[in-house]
Amino acid sequence: MRGRDNSLKFLIITLITVTVTGVFAQGKTGFISGAFNLVPLGISNLTASAKSTPDSAENDELTLLKKENEELRAELIDYLDLQRENERLLKYFNISKQKPDLTLKPAEVIARDADDDFYSFTIGAGTADGVSEGNPVITENGLVGQVSRAELYSAVVTTILSPTLKIGAYDSRTADSGVVSGTAELSLKNRTAMTMLTEDNNVKDGDIVTTLGTGGIYPKGLAIGRVKSVDYSEFDASPCAVIEPYEDISKVTSVAVITDFSGRREVALRD
Amino acid sequence: MTETKGAVPRRILLGIELLIIAAFSNFIGLMPEFFGGRPLLLAAAALSVSACADTPTSVISGALCGALSDIISSGGVCFYAAALALCGYIIPELMCKKLNPNFYSALLLIFSASVALITARYAVNAFTYGFSDSAVLYFYHGLSKIVLTFTAAVPLYFLNRLIIGGGR
Numbered sequence: 001m002r003g004r005d006n007s008l009k010f011l012i013i014t015l016i017t018v019t020v021t022g023v024f025a026q027g028k029t030g031f032i033s034g035a036f037n038l039v040p041l042g043i044s045n046l047t048a049s050a051k052s053t054p055d056s057a058e059n060d061e062l063t064l065l066k067k068e069n070e071e072l073r074a075e076l077i078d079y080l081d082l083q084r085e086n087e088r089l090l091k092y093f094n095i096s097k098q099k100p101d102l103t104l105k106p107a108e109v110i111a112r113d114a115d116d117d118f119y120s121f122t123i124g125a126g127t128a129d130g131v132s133e134g135n136p137v138i139t140e141n142g143l144v145g146q147v148s149r150a151e152l153y154s155a156v157v158t159t160i161l162s163p164t165l166k167i168g169a170y171d172s173r174t175a176d177s178g179v180v181s182g183t184a185e186l187s188l189k190n191r192t193a194m195t196m197l198t199e200d201n202n203v204k205d206g207d208i209v210t211t212l213g214t215g216g217i218y219p220k221g222l223a224i225g226r227v228k229s230v231d232y233s234e235f236d237a238s239p240c241a242v243i244e245p246y247e248d249i250s251k252v253t254s255v256a257v258i259t260d261f262s263g264r265r266e267v268a269l270r271d
Numbered sequence: 272m273t274e275t276k277g278a279v280p281r282r283i284l285l286g287i288e289l290l291i292i293a294a295f296s297n298f299i300g301l302m303p304e305f306f307g308g309r310p311l312l313l314a315a316a317a318l319s320v321s322a323c324a325d326t327p328t329s330v331i332s333g334a335l336c337g338a339l340s341d342i343i344s345s346g347g348v349c350f351y352a353a354a355l356a357l358c359g360y361i362i363p364e365l366m367c368k369k370l371n372p373n374f375y376s377a378l379l380l381i382f383s384a385s386v387a388l389i390t391a392r393y394a395v396n397a398f399t400y401g402f403s404d405s406a407v408l409y410f411y412h413g414l415s416k417i418v419l420t421f422t423a424a425v426p427l428y429f430l431n432r433l434i435i436g437g438g439r
Contacts, residue, residue, distance in 0.1 A: 007326040007330075007360060007363075007364065008360070010326065010327050010330055010360075011326075011330050011356065011357070011359075011360040014330050014331065014334050014356045015353055015356055015357070017334070018334050018337070018338065018352040018353050018356060019353070021338070021352075022349050022352065022353075109299065110299070111297035111298055111299060112297055112299055112309075113297055113343075113344050114296065114297055114302070114309040114310065114311055114312070114416075115311060115340070115344045115392075116344065117307075117408045117412045122297065163400055163404065164399075183404060184403075184404035184405070184407040184408045185404070185407050188407070188411050250307075253299075
């Protein structure tokens, strides 16, 4: 009986500690999650370098030659890292050419949250690379999400399938505007919804939906997806359009973060 | 539960194992996806420890795994830390006092705890996403998460029994 009492006391003390830590550590645990993200980040970089490194026979000649060989190999890895970075940059070159006002930071997806049903993921770029909370995240095909938490070398991205993200958007053909936000049912089919459309909207299947650009969070004209169907919301019976993003959000492996764009600061200051 | 020889190094080893699992828990391609759900590795580790360790070790492991799970996922310490610490108390108590401490009891308790934990998680999510959305997600992702978390906990149970030193 005494053993059971002690166990119960132990549990109560642990629960109190957890609660107190939870209250006081809220928003201050970034360094811990950042530290844990360093492991997948390191493996991601290592595998990328290893994939590109050509096989070389082990040189067992003079130590000097070995050392020289090691130095050359290190240089080669640096070069291959740069090459990989260039390939990634090239991928986003067309976007930069079309929208020269965007400052892009390409990044690899290094982890995916198993506990999040809306496919949020972690990227290998953080505040040290100029990434900050609220930055839009894109692929060469369009918007995929927004940075919801930024650590030093990594950042967590909430996807456009999540109901917690609300994006001002408009139909690029008819200029009908609304709010793009996910729902559980649509997220299962890699789709999202554009709600708050007016009753007399002219949105049709196949229309392209892009960001509105008001609010200073997203630049204007970023592609979100294509209209699949127009229906009525089951919550408020207002018209809503089902949007299919251009990217399969659950399988994205490489993205770019928009760290800055013209109009961002102006809007932020005005607000 | 008597203190076995080398209990401190074994607990340190257990701590290292949990930290390694935490580092790889969300690594892409490491764990299979089944109907859109993936296993909660840290929860699986905590539950497997609970099935073969004494109550204090189990409660501490649960709180640690839960806190890490919360921090990596949401940046705060909340649901999993408390829920897994509670599981860390209930499982050894049931194992010792209500059931025969053997492999089948361990499997039964780990499965029941996986169901309770993930169901509770979706019940809490209902406050954020609404009841209908949370129910849809539970049906499509939650059930597969339960199966995968339980499946991941089985090999971890053997590993942890080896580390902790026989246990039950």
